[in-house]
Amino acid sequence: MSYLGQQLVNGLTLGGVYALIALGYSLVYGVLQILNFAHGDVYMVGAFLGYFVELALGGPTKSIVPVPIMLFLMFAISMIGTGLLGIVIERFAYRPLRGSSRIAPLISALGVSILLQNAAQLIFSANIRSYDTSSFIPSTLGFSIGDVTIDSVRITVLILAFALMFALSRWVNKTQVGRAMRAIAIDRDAAVMMGIDIDKVIRWTFFVGAALAAAAGVMNGLLLRGVSSGMGFVPGLKGFTAAVIGGIGSIPGAMAGGLLLGVVESLTQGYLSTNFSDFYTFILLIAVMLLRPNGLFGKKAIVKA
């Protein structure tokens, strides 16, 4: 039982990271109906920004501020910086293609992905950077329930992931921009006629999506340590898978899809195969698509005849 419990803890933490990435995909798809395949690389930039904030504050062993403040600044600056990057990407890679064929922004997204990867390597060098988390948050810090151990980094990641998801839900449901976002997702033409500033809402969408990816990037850095220019591809793919499983365009779906994907991945590694967890993950994706083509929380699209 404790073995299962430990694997669930592992899976939920991983799933929290996937969910934050998936939210970015879903937000952008919901508003613009485009797949932002550069999102994994936006996550990578977020991880790098967190790393450089850590360095600027004295590094993992000689931080000039208390650890909680350092963590807050790492997340905050990374999220704001990466959010602004999201706005720039939208302005130069997607807005000029609005109204073009659906394949054009997809190709543009792939171009941005490669551009970000290579730019990161050029600017940050090819070296793998490490958050060196254990130097400022001891790995032994945490608590145990029976044989299930939950270290402090996992606790931080879990709490923060759920807090961000909750905050996003509130923002989408309770703020004017959030309501406008939902209106555009339902019917863009009608939203425009109602006087909604569509460019402003899209800018917000990219900002929030990229900021959440940045938070996931910093979490990845804290949990797994390695930060490199090529780190975005696999998590980006998993985030996209989670968004599709949950129902792309659906915010609760992205959250549920991410958590489910993380838990399934952890359990398959724990019980079935450490080598073929991706195989089972994508079997799950196919199964969901066959049983619920619009994903777990997706709704059938109404198409004008």
Place this chain on the structure above:
Amino acid sequence: MKKFSRLSVVALSSAIALSGAGAVVVASPANAAACSGTVAIMAPLTGGVAFIGVQQAEFAKLAVADYNKKNGTSFITKDYDTQLDAAQASTQAPNIVADKTTIGIMGPAGSQEVLATGGLFGANDIAVVSPSATRTNLTAGTYPSFFRSVPNDSQQGPGDADFMVKNLKAKEITVIEEKTAYGTGLATEVMAQLKKLKVKATKYSVNEKNADYAALVTRVSKTSDFVFVTFQDAAKSESVAQELIKQKKKAVVFGSDGSDQPTFKTKGTYVSAFAPDIKGIPSSAAVIAGYKSTYNKTDADITTFGPPAYVAAQVIVEAAGRVCAAGKTADAKSTLAEIFKTKIAKSVLGGPIAFTDKGDVKGGRFYVFQTQADGSRKLVG
């Protein structure tokens, strides 16, 4: 007629001059500049392990520059990015073959890339000198033009297993096999030796793209003494080491040469390396100084991946230089023949370099280091 005669004389003189230049090139200061050719650098210059490839390329370029400076030759290098990927290496290989100025290849970095391209290079008599491909069967005879400046996994696998059992008194070992040509071959060697030593061993295979090892560490037995990892990215080894601590498992990570990078720094862990730390070799000081000044680096930037690349490139240009000194034009085929005769009395790795007829470095050995509290390594075996 007069005009024709004058043209004939010019043409004849040019032909004699050209044929002379092509047939007799001696590497003496007077005409050493004519001793030229391209050393192809096949390395992961971009992608997830680009830090390895970039350092290999830098050291290889330094070796060529040092040789040119000392001998007045004009060898150049050309980069071919492989991303440590067999498919990418296969794409680049025909370009290298097509370049007739190629005299040899420094690289590729990974065993899987050699498996993918070694046949083509062998068929075209182009020497391949890898600074890091350690899979044992690469020198089984399938790739007649393949050499390596590092020892192979038939030395590393059993050596590491012996060290864990005999020196560190391990009773139970978990092996994490990353599913790459390198990881699979090495894990097989380690498991075979552990079986011989009658030690309880469990092997788990993981996909190369995996990044989170929490679920895998949960599977590691609480009684396991060591977790032997075959990653080519040390951040993964570090991740496993920290996850073991978090999950209160007593096992200590023992990394293969792929883990010998600064990001693997948990105190008390072990790592085997195919090269010594050249910073401790006095005769290598000039190369270290040259590397640091040329590329604006510090001591901390020098890992064990770079210096074997220096040796690999040095082997190629020295062989080509000997071809020139014998009065011939250095090309791939003649350079390949000369590489078999390589005898470097003292390389930057601290010892002599010569090859067996299969292409393995003679007398190669692995070094075992233990990680200290400050992340530095102490030689323990």
